[in-house]
Amino acid sequence: DAGVTQSPTHLIKTRGQHVTLRCSPISGHKSVSWYQQVLGQGPQFIFQYYEKEERGRGNFPDRFSARQFPNYSSELNVNALLLGDSALYLCASNLAPGENTEAFFGQGTRLTVV
């Protein structure tokens, strides 16, 4: 069975540009969460989506947005990129929120903003 898949794996963007990152959860998982991991730190929660609705949001500016599609895949969008947005963006899927089961992480998208 395929795990959580993310695309692209690596991306280089210029300050001020926009980026879209994609995530496909494990088959049967309906909840997708996004995390940002800056080098040397732990992942930080950005969003959780369940049944196409936002269920939770971390302390990130409005430049960050996301959505979930009927097939439970998800996109993370970041506008007006800043150098500080350079990080590994991780997607995690679960069966459903609030169950506190383990989170299954994808390999991430390494975003570099120059």
Added chain:
Amino acid sequence: GQSLEQPSEVTAVEGAIVQINCTYQTSGFYGLSWYQQHDGGAPTFLSYNALDGLEETGRFSSFLSRSDSYGYLLLQELQMKDSASYFCAVSSNTGFQKLVFGTGTRLLVSP
């Protein structure tokens, strides 16, 4: 605010036992998880404690004391492949799956 503290680095030799501690201060607590992350890889789940006590999974064990806001991960019979970063993470009972991660402990296992 929410914070989780872990040692930044731990070193050990193959075959040894190592304990990685985690103390937390969070608003709302449901359970404590541990994740392993190799350089360039995805975090992978190791264990989860919702109740006080010890959970054992093979060479790895995890302990939780809710009254002390403290937990630890115990790795036994260390192998070179255990060299990685280890994160504790708190999940809150707010109805959605938000994990608050610690800063991570880098474990270096030498021959």
